[in-house]
Amino acid sequence: MPTLRLALCQVNPTVGDLSGNADLVRAWTRKAADAGAQLVAFPEMMLTGYPVEDLVFRRSFVSASKAALERLAADLAADGSGELPVLVGYLDADGPPQVSGDAEPGRGARNAAALLHRGRIVATYFKHHLPNYGVFDEDRYFVPGGTLTVVRVGGVDVALTICEDLWQVGGPFAAARQAGVGLVLNINGSPYELNKDDIRLPLVRRRAAEARAAIAYVNMIGGQDELVFEGDSMIVAADGELLARAPQFVEHLLVHDVDLPAATETSGPDTELADGLRVVRHAVEAVPALPDGPAATGGIIAPVADEAEVWHALVLGLRDYVDKNRFPSVVLGLSGGIDSAVAGALAVDALGPDRVVGVSLPSQHSSEHSREDAADLAKRTGLDYRVEPIQPMVDTFLANMSLSGVAVENLQARVRGVILMALSNQEGHLVLTTGNKSELAVGYSTLYGDSVGGFNPVKDVWKTLIWRLATWRNAEATRRGETPPIPESSIGKAPSAELSPGQLDSDTLPEYDVLDPILIGYVDGDLGREGLVASGHDPAVVDRVLRMVDTAEYKRRQSAPGTKISMKAFGRDRRLPITNRWREDG
């Protein structure tokens, strides 16, 4: 039984940065060679970054991706890594991209993988199962591949697959079994999602059973706009045993020796396989010999607990958004409340205190403890702290206009937004906004006020989870003997927008421990009114909450819609139409 030393390179590519991503491949291939690897794999769309979205429709980008792949093959050989077969995801096309229904059937852009060896492209594979749900739009961009690519490497037949191929029954994994392979390589751009790590390992095990083969799963890490990739690369034996597993949210080289069945002369029929796939076979002439010495073992890192996982995801997402967009620093308003405290602590963890400016923006309604808590956060974390009182500006507006009620409340939040944007223009910071998912869902925020900003690190975090994260982060600091970053009083106080005297969130909203479970059912779970009531929620509260969510859609889409007169208007949002007259509560 041959042994192959696999190297899975869990790295952090950037969308569009073809040369930077190629440099990553060269550097990590060198590391893999130094570790004695015989077969190296990088993530899905490694060369282009993932997801490339409408870049697919630029012919010049597709050409640049293909040219970068050829150059990479040559550069790897020039680097002295040419003997080592390297699997790399890239963007290919065998026809014009699928921009309308009139495109040529079966031809178009491809989500592709190429095996590079001795300066050449030895084999390519086109992703078969294209995801088109949730954050994925691959039916829009790609056409599915119709072949199973099998490469003989070091005497073992290895099938190449990409991401979603793993998530659907049938297709390449079933075909791999029919083709009699010993190993399936699966390269991924699989976005982080709460608890996804808990379903990934059982899924890989099921596919190993379906393919009757070992599976090597490599995923990227890093933030790309709203997505964050977590890594969690792993190797599972044909019998389902977990052999090696990489940590989450950090770059990592997972090197492990795997015993694999030797390929026989004709490992299987070259006829039509599962899902109409046809097998195409290639061979890598020779791979480096397995080095003498002890076997390489990658080790097994267990996934971390929920709060730690979310915290690391948010830190990585924020850091990469700032750095990949080349912002020098961030600025955010500090109210003394829990949301901005958590956002500030995340920013300091992501960027260091020298790249974070926190601004206290007190009004006449700001309590003394709010100002103290904001200052306390700054002291604990070391961020650059400023105070900009808003009352003079608010008073000038009030003296020149006749405003009352909610118009006056919102005015204060908008003056804060103007100040933060002025600091951004003057000093170059990216403005962070800090509304949590519960607020955003029910529209409890000021349009063009506290919602002003270029990135929101806690946008997808329910309020009750914000509290759990704060508690976890402080406990983690204590455990490490460091100062807990978040003031205890920011965690413990009753939430308030402080836009009118004595105002509390609970004047307007149900308590968050009542609100959040309803929101989670409605938004994340697609439960309807009946389902929520059947789950035990008070029908009157359910009706009130659903009405708030349905009418808040307008606020969530701040980039003003406008009538389209062409196919290429800018910035259309999807999901939940604004002019929705249908409501669960009738």
Next chain:
Amino acid sequence: MPTLRLALCQVNPTVGDLSGNADLVRAWTRKAADAGAQLVAFPEMMLTGYPVEDLVFRRSFVSASKAALERLAADLAADGSGELPVLVGYLDADGPPQVSGDAEPGRGARNAAALLHRGRIVATYFKHHLPNYGVFDEDRYFVPGGTLTVVRVGGVDVALTICEDLWQVGGPFAAARQAGVGLVLNINGSPYELNKDDIRLPLVRRRAAEARAAIAYVNMIGGQDELVFEGDSMIVAADGELLARAPQFVEHLLVHDVDLPAATETSGPDTELADGLRVVRHAVEAVPALPDGPAATGGIIAPVADEAEVWHALVLGLRDYVDKNRFPSVVLGLSGGIDSAVAGALAVDALGPDRVVGVSLPSQHSSEHSREDAADLAKRTGLDYRVEPIQPMVDTFLANMSLSGVAVENLQARVRGVILMALSNQEGHLVLTTGNKSELAVGYSTLYGDSVGGFNPVKDVWKTLIWRLATWRNAEATRRGETPPIPESSIGKAPSAELSPGQLDSDTLPEYDVLDPILIGYVDGDLGREGLVASGHDPAVVDRVLRMVDTAEYKRRQSAPGTKISMKAFGRDRRLPITNRWREDG
């Protein structure tokens, strides 16, 4: 040869308003009956409105759509319209919606049509070709139908089809020919796009030839968020002759007598047809007799010229956005420039002068002619005119912060945004923002400043088209003997943001007659740098413009992105990634 009197109901449904849409069907069926119609057709997804987007994933919404269809069939019979067969688009499902790759293959939500007769559903059809490009995401929401539904009506075999079925070669139209039908009904929710009317008629003619049958094409009208539907319903004979054509952008009942071939006992084989479709045949027992008297002729309305067409589209899109969302009125800033003047004139055409508030927001940099032109527009149109000087507020910010350069310029635009939002909160108006597509493309606007607003009627209009629209609208007024709404000096003056002394757009941007053709090629045409240079554009200007477009993506996505940790975060934008390091200019 039988004659059928067809009635195509070109009406304006609203997404989610099941009972209101059903009422529309009942009212227009009565009109069709009064006109002696024998077969009536309503647009795609008539009952639910189009597009329903993520409402598809709410089981309760799917159930409500199906229940509304049953109720409508009964109500039509109760109305005395039961003898008249009525084709209605609706949302159906024969399995859970396709929310992930794990859904049951071949089952899910359906973009459906039902033929109602004598209180019952006589036949249903599921859309076969699902569009998934441009504004369409139907692969995400629906599974394709696999049958061709043929109904014998008044002795004629009629095939039912939906929208995209018409736009692709093969499929239902090829199958209709094999099934030997005399007429294909095609119901649509086909969004307006500049010049689409010029390709629609030739397309319908090609499909008539493919099906060897007459085609009755009915499209909705109305605005739905960013989309606007134009109508342009028509009837084309099997030989390609245009028999009748409805006007654009207005509700219309198109009634026309069509001579059609009599169905034979077995019109064709019931075996597998083109694209794997299977034919399913139904019959409508009897239809009302053709009334005595002259034949009904729908007439042929020629499409209007480009400027008229765009103007009507923008007026309809704005009116429906305001009315379907139930805003009482709109407010917009009037700078005296061409963009706000055109937006103001559009708003008055859409809503009447009593529902439009125009606010002049002068600063120390506002020229005398700007103030006069704003007042002149108000006088010409009769809108509610106010003046709110911004200098006191700007000065207070400047006295309390150390700002310079672009931070000061943007401050003025942001103070204007705060004032407009305060008026919105105080008085209930929807704020209109008025940046044109050229400005938005290159990022020549102030984030949270002039971009503040809930709807932008000229968002998808290039600057050079704005001028053409203004000239057309004034000429149209003159032709009608009315006062031209737009001041001539707003049309003639050099564009300026007036945020610093003597500032002109041309200080920062190429002249618009140079800029717009490059933008149109890059954005609408997906041309790359090489293609633009080959079209004769100056390479240095091309590089400058492409760099502006690529870096302005950040401004176009004002709803701050944030790291997703779940599949159901709110408001993810698509198209053109922000952190895009690949540029055409290298």
